[in-house]
Amino acid sequence: MSDSNTSSVNGNGIGVVHGSFHMTGDGRRKSCWYEEEIAQNLRWCFALNSILHTGATQYQDIALLDTKPFGKALVIDGKLQSAEVDEFIYHESLVHPALLHHENPKAIFIMGGGEGSTAREILRHRTVENVVMCDIDEQVVDFCKSYLVANKEAFFDSRLHLIINDARAELEKREDHFDVIIGDLADPIEGGPCYKLYTKSFYESTLKPRLNKGGIFVTQAGPAGVFSHTEVFSCIYNTLRQVFKYVIPYSAHIPSYADTWGWVMASDSPFMADAEELDGRIRQRVQGENRYFDGKTFISASTLSKAVRKSLDEETQVYTEGAAKFIYGHGMLVN
């Protein structure tokens, strides 16, 4: 103690330590922070170990940070995309409910998903023969391929076919069909880049025709918290309700997002599997062990609280091209 004190004397002397010299090891480790305004007037900050990589693609800024609370974090245009320690919650929830409710999913299409984690979860399913991952930003895909160790194997799986294109353009021109289509895109903010991929007409005219009989569509659906679910979750649900016979909204709390997140699964065939059936299919079809998702988890995730259930039932807005234009100006004022 007095030793370390004495010694750090001139150690500090290498320059001037201005202000108080005794820092707790703890204080020390918190000089650098990642900060994000996850909502207006609300900030979420992670202490940083290091900034591993930063760069700019043709389309966006990208960074890989090493954070103390959540491990390696992928940040795009200043927004956290996924964090090492809990991305499994997001990706297991996005992928497994749809694939497990399907009788025999062989062909899968991913809109976006360039990070590779969605493909990784899909490829754990033994039934899967062909995965088309369609992301527009080749540099981001390359970035993730190089730096996201957890997804390395998936990127080199022979069943994965990577296409660099706009997901809508790609689906419009293709003529093959898929058992499951997965939307792993940015939220449908009016006037925003992904809005066109969440509209009723896109679902009806472009996406649904690409599904095989019994096919299932699932999409990430934005924040689904007691308050935040009205941002986009309830509208995505209501829009899909106009297009598919059976629609199941579900959610899960993701610590690094500081919010509960939502997904919506839709099909024209009923979702028959109960918790036991889902657990049985996991045992048969899925390689390795899930950390988050199983039959009971789905019961919980798909049983929404009174507050959220109520406003989903009452939601009337539908995302349409028209609405887009109309709401755009408003959207801009809001943002």
Place this chain on the structure above:
Amino acid sequence: MSDSNTSSVNGNGIGVVHGSFHMTGDGRRKSCWYEEEIAQNLRWCFALNSILHTGATQYQDIALLDTKPFGKALVIDGKLQSAEVDEFIYHESLVHPALLHHENPKAIFIMGGGEGSTAREILRHRTVENVVMCDIDEQVVDFCKSYLVANKEAFFDSRLHLIINDARAELEKREDHFDVIIGDLADPIEGGPCYKLYTKSFYESTLKPRLNKGGIFVTQAGPAGVFSHTEVFSCIYNTLRQVFKYVIPYSAHIPSYADTWGWVMASDSPFMADAEELDGRIRQRVQGENRYFDGKTFISASTLSKAVRKSLDEETQVYTEGAAKFIYGHGMLVN
């Protein structure tokens, strides 16, 4: 514009951008911050480009950060030591007044200074034949030698002799004398590591005997702002007043410290040089051009404002070993 919008659609789609998607390039560039509490209840934060190096020596934590407002910054135990863009203010102010007021400075001793910048400024003086730099933390010296490009040349100058030792122990055992001794140490916080290097008895019994006739001692003296000068600046001044015939306190605002900084120069020979004389000596003796310091700068720096001058005149505290122990407890309460 609309292009980049459209395109960044699925680009963002590599994961989910939750919250608003349109970030200004500006917002983007400010996700990572270095934060320091430079005083109680006062924070100073720099946006970060990257964390270049972090490590821990036997004595302390050390980091080299690339900050947006101040360039590369050396941080020790969570405290900014010096920043690339303005360390010249600190180091020119620490070194040149003493060396230029001396008739012919040949032998210089640095207490601390492991960063290398103080040696760099000293070695610009053609009169200097021998510089002893005494720092206790070899790993910090090695760290700075490797990473602080601006000081590389100085570290390899044949006139520089690096000694790894406690500056007090070193001065006690040496028998040679110096024209100028420079204190580049942490502040004398009661109970802190460097306190013993600021006491009246250290100055009288250990340091002063190592000065040649006409020798000058100068030390960094902590914050010297209208309020902050009472932390240590006024006491260092008052302590040196007890030991040397002629004592000159001076200060300069250092942007990256968010404060005005102080130094005190002391000798038993009068300081005779006026602004013109100082400028003449700079032309004769100093290689390269100063960015901050010249004769007029010294007139300004050594003419303190009424507020600071007044409380320096009225300062009664003297740093003594006894006081150290006594004040220690109090110091701890304060900090």
Place this chain on the structure above:
Amino acid sequence: MSDSNTSSVNGNGIGVVHGSFHMTGDGRRKSCWYEEEIAQNLRWCFALNSILHTGATQYQDIALLDTKPFGKALVIDGKLQSAEVDEFIYHESLVHPALLHHENPKAIFIMGGGEGSTAREILRHRTVENVVMCDIDEQVVDFCKSYLVANKEAFFDSRLHLIINDARAELEKREDHFDVIIGDLADPIEGGPCYKLYTKSFYESTLKPRLNKGGIFVTQAGPAGVFSHTEVFSCIYNTLRQVFKYVIPYSAHIPSYADTWGWVMASDSPFMADAEELDGRIRQRVQGENRYFDGKTFISASTLSKAVRKSLDEETQVYTEGAAKFIYGHGMLVN
């Protein structure tokens, strides 16, 4: 626009606006922030409208803030206690499951609860005849009575009996019995103030004897997120498992806490009510409408995700007086 520009000219001139003058209305509204380190290396910050009241009781600091994202927020010793906009999630979840699973709850005891919100929810139950609220800090109770408008009515309900005492001491000396006992206390951090109110011996020897036949105990049980549930939630569950025949852990995401929160309900009589039964009892017994809780909400809340369920099953630690002392040091390392 240009008007307001021109005019704000000398308006700004009332002093000096240093730095850029054009602030977005948005930027403007975000100068003041409430900041909390909700976990090591993790910060949660709310923009502030105002600081309504601050004070210090005999035991702790207390503040009532008006925050932009979550409305009025009660903060004790620098930790958010509850926020106006979402405290209903915490308090409905704490109170209604236990009272609704009981056949006919008349007498209720609250350990802590000085804020008044827990009493407010209990008093909505028509069956309730007597509520004893036992909190140690009279000044906090008075503070909440004065400032938390939503609880005013509850504080003045004739069925509420407020006692200022340590909950353990109170339960030890009482001889009457209760249908439901509710723990609304700080987390059982080893060496912390509330630890003694979460131990096996306290539950067995002090609390359980005060329950009527068919009585139910429920306690808040700390964070219950995918990672945070191991802090105390799993141990509280495992400790109660040693004392009661039937134990149900459940959880809900609370936006202002930036985490999922947990509660544990325990009894020696089985919990028989299903979702429909719970909804029926709500209709019969509860005045006013719940915002968050109903039968389905309880199904979801009490069906934990695989990750949490697994580690609750595997939890072996039990809170005991002995353990307390033993674990204390460890606890300190952790904190």
Place this chain on the structure above:
Amino acid sequence: MSDSNTSSVNGNGIGVVHGSFHMTGDGRRKSCWYEEEIAQNLRWCFALNSILHTGATQYQDIALLDTKPFGKALVIDGKLQSAEVDEFIYHESLVHPALLHHENPKAIFIMGGGEGSTAREILRHRTVENVVMCDIDEQVVDFCKSYLVANKEAFFDSRLHLIINDARAELEKREDHFDVIIGDLADPIEGGPCYKLYTKSFYESTLKPRLNKGGIFVTQAGPAGVFSHTEVFSCIYNTLRQVFKYVIPYSAHIPSYADTWGWVMASDSPFMADAEELDGRIRQRVQGENRYFDGKTFISASTLSKAVRKSLDEETQVYTEGAAKFIYGHGMLVN
């Protein structure tokens, strides 16, 4: 100690303290912060005691905060205007050099200054018979009149004549003359509200004609730090150099601004007073004692460092109406 621990048990129990319970008294006191981006990528944060008043005038947002490091702080449109503990540095520096260099200042005109502190310092001069304070924002003046106790007396001094108008319009229509005109306005940011009050043509055609023979003009001149002086300080200096025979730039570090601040004093009569003369005039003319300014302080303040002196000498930009328009777009890009 253990007492307060024990007791705070259920005290905390009034709700849930989530996370660690042991806060240092210090940590406790730092939940609320005022934050300002004083430059791009640079933040300055003060711990808050309270938010005393907030409001919006016809022109701007205004707030009075009680900060821990700097006392009461006036904030306009999210920018600190002046802080209780150090506004004396700014206002003594703005007012006294001009009034003391003048032989016998009787009539003074303030452009802006609605805060009242500038008038307060002027009114301390016994020679002053008439002060015209011209600010455009009546509500801000009323706000300061009500809340800034230190200026109450000044606001009610019979020698003060408050006019609500644009300073330029007012000077254009007036026909009386002044011994000293003081500019206490926002910085001349291209396209900004105050730009027109810093141009060569305004000084030549509008301001100078309103000065008596021997009259002096002084203006706040923005940041004057080693780097920040190029924002506006050097251009204001260079512009005044085109219009007046004698021009003196000077500066002082203001802790709450986290920067050195600048002022420029100009006249067609030489500035003759030396330090002793200035001190003599202070004794004769000024009521009460200055805290910051005296003869020596002015010597120091008006002797700029080599770095700043050099770039002031080399400054070529002149603020002109034309330039304003031309630079406007550029300015907007930059900001």
